[in-house]
Amino acid sequence: MAEPDDLYTLRAQFWLGHFQMAIDEAKSISRRPMSPNLKSEREEYLSRAYIAANQHDKALNLADTPALQALSLKAQFEMAIGNEGAQSGIVDQLKTLAASNPTPSIQLTTSQVLLAAGQTKEALQQVYLGATMEHIAQVLQIYLKLDRLDLAKQQYNLLRQADEDAILTQLANVYVSLATGSKGAPDALHILNSLTEQYGASPLLLNLMAVGFMVQGDYDNAQSKLEECIRDFSDVVVIPDTLINLIVCNVQQNKPANELVKQMREQFPTHPFCANLDRVVAAFDREAIKYMV
Numbered sequence: 634m635a636e637p638d639d640l641y642t643l644r645a646q647f648w649l650g651h652f653q654m655a656i657d658e659a660k661s662i663s664r665r666p667m668s669p670n671l672k673s674e675r676e677e678y679l680s681r682a683y684i685a686a687n688q689h690d691k692a693l694n695l696a697d698t699p700a701l702q703a704l705s706l707k708a709q710f711e712m713a714i715g716n717e718g719a720q721s722g723i724v725d726q727l728k729t730l731a732a733s734n735p736t737p738s739i740q741l742t743t744s745q746v747l748l749a750a751g752q753t754k755e756a757l758q759q760v761y762l763g764a765t766m767e768h769i770a771q772v773l774q775i776y777l778k779l780d781r782l783d784l785a786k787q788q789y790n791l792l793r794q795a796d797e798d799a800i801l802t803q804l805a806n807v808y809v810s811l812a813t814g815s816k817g818a819p820d821a822l823h824i825l826n827s828l829t830e831q832y833g834a835s836p837l838l839l840n841l842m843a844v845g846f847m848v849q850g851d852y853d854n855a856q857s858k859l860e861e862c863i864r865d866f867s868d869v870v871v872i873p874d875t876l877i878n879l880i881v882c883n884v885q886q887n888k889p890a891n892e893l894v895k896q897m898r899e900q901f902p903t904h905p906f907c908a909n910l911d912r913v914v915a916a917f918d919r920e921a922i923k924y925m926v
Contacts, residue, residue: 638667638671639662639665639667639671639675640662640671640674640675640678642658643655643658643659643662643675643678644678644800645800645832646658646832647678647681647682647685648800648801648804649800649804649828649832649835649837649838650685650835650836650837650838651832651833651835652682652685652686653682653686655678655679655682656679656682656683656686656688659675659676659678659679659682660679662675663675673698673700674738676695676697676698676701677700677701677704677738679695680692680695680701680704680705680708681704683695683708684704684707684708684711689708689709689711689712690708692704692705692707692708693705693708693709699730699734699736699739700734700736700738700739700742702730703727703730703731703738703739703742703743704742706723706726706727706730706742706746707727707742707745707746709723710723710724710727710746710749710750711749714903715902715903720750721750723746724746724747724750724752727742727743727746727747728743728747728755730743731743731759737764737765737767737768740759740760740764740768741759741760741765741767741768741771743756743759744756744757744759744760744768744771744775745771747759748774748775748778753775753778753779756771756775757772757775760772760775763788763791766792766795766796766799766801766802767801769788769791769792769795769805770788770792770801770804770805772788773785773788773789773792773805773808773809774808776788777808777809777812782809782812782813785808785809785812786809788805789802789805789806789809792805800828803824803827803828806820806821806824807821807824807825807841807845810824811841811844811845811848814848815848815849815850817848818845818846818848818849819849821841821845822842822845822846825838825841825842825845826842829842834861834862834865835866836862836866836872836874836875837872839858839859839861839862839866839875840858840859840862840872840874840875840878842855842858843855843856843858843859843862843878843882844878846858847878847881847882847885852882852885852886855878855882856879856882856883856886859875859878859879859882862875863875873897873900873901873904873906876893876896876897876900876901877897877906879893880893880894880897894910
């Protein structure tokens, strides 16, 4: 287990989805004596937390180093949702920055943006060497996206070798266990309950719990966690996962989901869920015409 340093709490809060707490923690330790590397990392986590909390404008003002410039470009990318031309230009800038400054931080940021842009292969190329635990965790997520659970498990084992007790390792265990199916759900829920008891609930943890219950077929408990998320965190940041999971819960319980779908389309019109739903609906309509009398 790695020895805790001055950024231990900051990293934990960020990884667990407590973004405002991470912002407050980063500010509170700003005057604490620490090495130049830790100071730089603190600034990067502050910028990352601003972006995750949808405070993109604040991340734009933190661009003193190449790593912070990369995060500023990530903020611009997210602010340009719906403008494919602008996003394409930002992706090109990030690729250029990563090529000239191949540091772990810039590679991670570039990988995250490339993945969001649908360039999965290029996203993997940025981090596949696993220079840091966050790189390994990102590779794991990419393999899960590609339905390569076998390769994702290998990345989880690498995280265990690096630090079995780290929060990133525990979260990786959750993701792999959920991807395994109903037999892995109890382990995932046990870890999530432990993390929640220790650090408090967050939209991320509540959504993962809901997924765990859904994998087990327990839609009542899943819906309860999602409703708790909306009730307790509606003033923080609404994440599309909550709405998507609620839609799934309602459909599986034969409850109406039209209002949730409408809300999803209004708040997140460019989300892949909406695009995929449109594609499926269009395909259904084309087939239905064949059987019209």
